[in-house]
Every structure is written in C-alpha cells, then in structure tokens.
Amino acid sequence: MKRYFVVVIAAVLALSACGGGSSSSGSGSGKHVNIVLWHGFTSPGAELDAIKAMTAEFNRTHPTITVTPQFAGNSDYALQKVLAAIAGGNPPDIAYLYGSWSANIATTPALAPLNSFIAHDSSFNWNDFWPVERGVATVKGQIVGVPALVDNLALVYNKQLFAQAGLAPPTANWTWTDFANAAQKLTNPAKKQFGWAYVNDGSEDTVWRFWAMLWEAGGSILESGSKQAAFNSPAGVNALTFLQNLARKQSIYLDTGSGNYLGLFNSGHIGMLWTGPWDLAQIASGHVSFGVQILPADLNHQTIAGPDNWVAFNNGSARSHAAYEFLKWFTSPAVNLEWCLRTGDLPIRAATTKLPGFKQYLAKYPGDRVWVQNLNNALQARPVLATYPKISQVIGQAVQSVLLLKSSPQQALSSADQQVNSILAAPS
Amino acid sequence: MTALAEDTRAVGLERPPLWRRVLGSDQLAGWAFVTPAVILIAVFAVIPIGWAALLSFQANNLLAPAHYIGFANYQALAKDPAFRSAVVHTVIYTALFVPISIGGALGLAVALNRKIRGIRFYRLAVFVPVVTSTVATGIIFLWLLDPTFGIVNYFLHAVGLPQQKFLQDPNQALYCIVGVTVWEWLGFDVIIYLAALQGIPQDLMEAAEIDGASRWSTFRSVVLPLLGPATLFLVVWSTINALQLFDEVYVMTRGGPIGSTTAIVFYLYQQAFSNFSAGYGAAIAVVLFLAILVVTLVQLWIGRRRVYYAS
Numbered sequence: 127m128k129r130y131f132v133v134v135i136a137a138v139l140a141l142s143a144c145g146g147g148s149s150s151s152g153s154g155s156g157k158h159v160n161i162v163l164w165h166g167f168t169s170p171g172a173e174l175d176a177i178k179a180m181t182a183e184f185n186r187t188h189p190t191i192t193v194t195p196q197f198a199g200n201s202d203y204a205l206q207k208v209l210a211a212i213a214g215g216n217p218p219d220i221a222y223l224y225g226s227w228s229a230n231i232a233t234t235p236a237l238a239p240l241n242s243f244i245a246h247d248s249s250f251n252w253n254d255f256w257p258v259e260r261g262v263a264t265v266k267g268q269i270v271g272v273p274a275l276v277d278n279l280a281l282v283y284n285k286q287l288f289a290q291a292g293l294a295p296p297t298a299n300w301t302w303t304d305f306a307n308a309a310q311k312l313t314n315p316a317k318k319q320f321g322w323a324y325v326n327d328g329s330e331d332t333v334w335r336f337w338a339m340l341w342e343a344g345g346s347i348l349e350s351g352s353k354q355a356a357f358n359s360p361a362g363v364n365a366l367t368f369l370q371n372l373a374r375k376q377s378i379y380l381d382t383g384s385g386n387y388l389g390l391f392n393s394g395h396i397g398m399l400w401t402g403p404w405d406l407a408q409i410a411s412g413h414v415s416f417g418v419q420i421l422p423a424d425l426n427h428q429t430i431a432g433p434d435n436w437v438a439f440n441n442g443s444a445r446s447h448a449a450y451e452f453l454k455w456f457t458s459p460a461v462n463l464e465w466c467l468r469t470g471d472l473p474i475r476a477a478t479t480k481l482p483g484f485k486q487y488l489a490k491y492p493g494d495r496v497w498v499q500n501l502n503n504a505l506q507a508r509p510v511l512a513t514y515p516k517i518s519q520v521i522g523q524a525v526q527s528v529l530l531l532k533s534s535p536q537q538a539l540s541s542a543d544q545q546v547n548s549i550l551a552a553p554s
Numbered sequence: 555m556t557a558l559a560e561d562t563r564a565v566g567l568e569r570p571p572l573w574r575r576v577l578g579s580d581q582l583a584g585w586a587f588v589t590p591a592v593i594l595i596a597v598f599a600v601i602p603i604g605w606a607a608l609l610s611f612q613a614n615n616l617l618a619p620a621h622y623i624g625f626a627n628y629q630a631l632a633k634d635p636a637f638r639s640a641v642v643h644t645v646i647y648t649a650l651f652v653p654i655s656i657g658g659a660l661g662l663a664v665a666l667n668r669k670i671r672g673i674r675f676y677r678l679a680v681f682v683p684v685v686t687s688t689v690a691t692g693i694i695f696l697w698l699l700d701p702t703f704g705i706v707n708y709f710l711h712a713v714g715l716p717q718q719k720f721l722q723d724p725n726q727a728l729y730c731i732v733g734v735t736v737w738e739w740l741g742f743d744v745i746i747y748l749a750a751l752q753g754i755p756q757d758l759m760e761a762a763e764i765d766g767a768s769r770w771s772t773f774r775s776v777v778l779p780l781l782g783p784a785t786l787f788l789v790v791w792s793t794i795n796a797l798q799l800f801d802e803v804y805v806m807t808r809g810g811p812i813g814s815t816t817a818i819v820f821y822l823y824q825q826a827f828s829n830f831s832a833g834y835g836a837a838i839a840v841v842l843f844l845a846i847l848v849v850t851l852v853q854l855w856i857g858r859r860r861v862y863y864a865s
Contacts, residue, residue: 203738205827206827209616209617212616213616217649230615230617230830231617233615233617234618235616235618235619260669318702322700325759326722326810326811327807327808327810328808328809328810328811328812328813329808379702380722382696382722382806382807383808384693384696386696386697386700386703390703395703512615512830513829515828515829515830516829519824519828519829522810523810523813524811526810526811526812527812529723530722530723530811530812532724532812
C-alpha cells in the first residue's frame, strides 16, 4: 500500500492542482499550436538524439506547430504517469505507450479521434503499416495510436560454440527437432554451458515466447470471438512438451527476469537465444561472433511481434489536429527511414523498405536484416483485451510450472484453461 | 464551556476580539512551525489514504469514468484464492522475519557493545546493508543465489552439500527472501539495541555483580527487561514493515516462481497497475491497513502489560 499506490495518487492530486502546462495559444485556424510528446528514450541514446533532431526538423518545416518532446521516465511506467495526467485533466498530446495496454487505454474518453482523421486522409495509407501493428493499435474498430516501434523474436546464436560442437549453423529450414538436438549438444554442465535461455519470471516476457511456439505448432490463444480459451489443444501440449524436454535435460538457462542471459551469452555460456533487435546493441558490443536466423518451425516459422504505439490524447481540436499532423509526418516512409537509420529500429511500414535508401540501412545494421525479413512471419497479434494482463499472469505461471518440472504440460494447460475461461466469462 | 462564557459576560469582562487573541497567542508560532509539515502530510498521506478508501468502493481502472459498486470489491476479495495465498505467504514471511531479525540483532548488539579494537568498523559494517538501495542488493543476491553461476552454490559444492535452486524453487524462494531481508534490516535493529544497551545504568550492572549474579542471569534478569521498550518498538516496527513486503519480491522474484512469493502488497500492485483493477487494489490496501492497525494495537496492548519502563 505504502509506496507506489500512494505516490501515484499523490501525483494525480499534484497534477490536478497544478493544471496548466502547455496550451495552444488559440484554437482558430492559422494560429500557432504547441503540443507535447512524452517518450521514454534515455540519455545517452540514439533514440533520444533522434527524437530531438527530428522534432526540431518538424518544427522548422511546420511553422504553425511546435512539438516539444519530454522525457517521461522509463517506458515501463509510462502508463501510470499518463493515468495520473488524464485524471488531472492535462494529458500529453502524444505519448509512447506499450501495445499491450491498448485495450485498457481504449476505455478512456480522453483519446484523440484518430479514426476520423485517418478515414478522411487517403495519403496517410493506414494499410501500409504491418498487419500485426494495426491489430495491436485497433481496439474494437477504434484506432488508439499510430505504430511507434515493432520488433519480433528471432534466433541469435554463438557461431564459435556451434563450430566447437561440430554443428552446422541454423538454417531458415530448421525444425524444432534440429533446434532441440543443437541445444543438447551445446549443453555442457562441466563448463556451465547451456544450449538455450528462457526468461522464467512468469511475466509477459515468459508468456510471449510460449505464444510464438503455440502458433508454430498450429495452435491459437483464444477461440475467435475471444469468449473461450483455445490454447489447451494438442498444439499447446506440443509446445510445452518441447519446452519441458529441454528443461529436463538441463539445456535451458532459466533467467529470473534480471536479464542475466545477455551477459552469459556474451561470455560464451549460452549457445542460442530467442530475442529481438533490442538486445542487438549489447550482443554486438560483446566479443561473441554471432549469427541471426528466423525461429525453427514445428508446422511453420511464425514469430511474435510486440508493437508499441504513439497514443494521441484529446486536448481540444486544434491540438488534436496538430498531433495528427506530426504523427502523419513522423511515420511517413521517408521520415521513418531516417529514424531507422539513426536508431537501428526496424521499419514500421512496408513502404519504408521499398525506398532506395533502405539498402543503406541494411548495410549499416547487418544484424537487423533477419528481423526485417522476419516481420513477414509475424502473422498474429496477441488478443487485444482489457483482461489480457490477467490471462498473461495465468499463462506465465503455467509455463513456469512446466519449466520447473512441477507439472506436466497437460496438467498446466488444463488448469490455465479453466482459469482463463473464468476470466473471459467475468463481466468486465 | 457555555456556562463559563455566560459567566464572563455576566460579570461584564470583555473578551478581546478573535484576531487579537490569535495573534497574541503563544501558540501562533508553534502552529506556524508545524503548518508546512501538516500540509505535506495531508496532501501526500491523509488525502491519498482517504481517496484509496473511496476507490475501494468503485469499479475503477483509472482510465474510464468510475462507478460505485458498494462492497462488491470486498466480497470478491473474500472469495479470491490468489489473495488468500498472498495472505498466507505474508503471514509466513512475517512470522519468520520478525523473530529472526530481532533475535539476531540482540545477539549482535550484545557482541558489539564492548570496547575492542575496530569496534566502529564492525558497527559500520552491520549498518551498511540498511542504507544500501534495495534494488542494488536484490540484483546482487540474484547473482549470489543463481543455481549455476552463484557463489553460494559454489561454497555448498566446496563443502560437499547438494546444489540448491534457491529463488527458482517454489519451495525455497520465500525463505530466501526472508534471509535477504533479515540481512538487509538487521543493522537497523542492532543500532536500536546498541543505543538501548548503552542506556542501561551502570549501577544496576554493578549491583548484580556484587550480588554474585552470573553473566547469564544478569543478562536474563537485568539487561533483557531493561531492553523491553526497545524490543517492543522493534516488534511493532518490524511487523508493520514485514506485512508490507514488496521491494525484494518485485526485484528478485516478481511474485514467483509459480506465485510462491506473491505477498499482499505485490498482489495489490499487480491488481492495480498490471490488471487495471484499481478499485480492487484499493480494497486490498484498506484490508491490509485494518489488519496492520489491529496487529499493532494488540502488540501495544500486550506490550503495556509486559514491558518494564524505568521511570
């Protein structure tokens, strides 16, 4: 009770007492409009430099609008701060928010009307964004934000360890069997060496890797209509059995959520990771010679993407229009390419990859090539439901109990199935 | 009051006007000094607590407009098996943390309450964990207790004991957290006991010695009773602290593995800020507040009858 709860509520009070902040100097057309953008890019960092430089560029080329980027703290806690600002009646015009929050964000009346902006503007080309991004940004037909970042899971491996074990590097045709064999060969308890690492803190980090396996095995998370769980299926059992077999053979380093796996990969103790471009900088700065490959297949090579959004809030029509103008400019292919070149982030729309300058990006970030291609394997989105965090907690515990050999795949799935169905049945 | 007021009017004594009474009063300076603190406490403690109580009667996700649902949050709480196991974990934790940390601190304080070389260093060493950031110590212990790469298992191996899973074993994780938090808070208890030990009048100790009391019976019959007030304070304070266990769980286990370290405050946090059930979270906060209030009152009531206060 003490710390977080009271602090947040105190912050709500403080903000509502202060009010003010930025405001448009007038609502009529032609007047100058000031808007505020909240981000979580830390200093020093390529993203922070890029957002500063690019908002300055926008302000220079759009004399009637001034966008002020503000650091709002670690993105993990961005929602708590936005909640406080909404309660205080003074939300930022644009905020960087995780895609997993979309369904909950959609319940606030404080959102800017992006649907009507996008519907009346054919040059925005909403359908050019990756399908998984649009899926996560849209809640029951309402667009809550514009895609800000997309990533996905691919297989990163230590070339040296593969060579030492006499293994050929992973190919794009690898199956789960190939992966499991390699993981076992790379496991050596005497050298404290593991074939693979799995984040086992029971958080969404544990869960989304399992969803990728479930999809690869041909399963689904929920029945269409989202009224009933669907993961308790032969595909689900396959996925968890695959996981438990490797765990039983001590081939998986279980990370408690502190990210130790990165240091261990860089010191040659872990052969393979399923991870995304966010770990690339740290892996590249180590001494391990590494390769990247798409995920191995059971029935297919699907991956999972975790898109985040720029969510626009409604501070009156003039500011909403200005926020939309900025987001349209910022996510346009040429500007997005500039962002990718500066930060190494993946392109957020197909058109960016078709620009002539995109070759430059692939040359500058060779490790990203596979993740860009892998966006074509990101076919499904996690359910966009307000109850998703609860579902995630149930699945997190189920996966943990399988990894720790505390229950069989079928037991874990049956128990999770029951719990998720009662979450879905509860009136929201 | 009223009668007195009528009396003064009856004898015709004029009371000075209110502003003159206020400005001329000795209390004005006192009030002026405490007002900033009172405002701060009101804004950052009293009002949020009141608000949380209000929130607990609402269906509120902090985003959409809230509506009142009476006692529904509390009724759901009574039937929630996850909350029940959070209560069990918290009670087990408290039942271990409070006696171990206070007992350990008493022993250490007695050991440190003597004039030997380097005593300042030992006292400092004992206190360092208290002032070290919980997040930093949590991350260090994650490494120390790592089943494969941790130094603790390395030592166990060196002396021929079996390797342990520690924080990755649902049957061990809660006890590991007890150990880590005892280590963290021991120094605070030691400082309190050291101060209390140094406040024991020397003549009482001499009297016991002259009466031929052994060291143990001096400790048992003179020192321990005189440490009563310090012990009572530590029991109350440690219990409140233990019932609000959060930071170490958040940093080291996220309530896992398989929910085995989910304490009440961590569960509350999950409900309010991961699941967007702020009303439900507030109901947990209110229940916890009332539980702490009752436990503290009982402890103080027992303490009043058992603790010896030297006049």
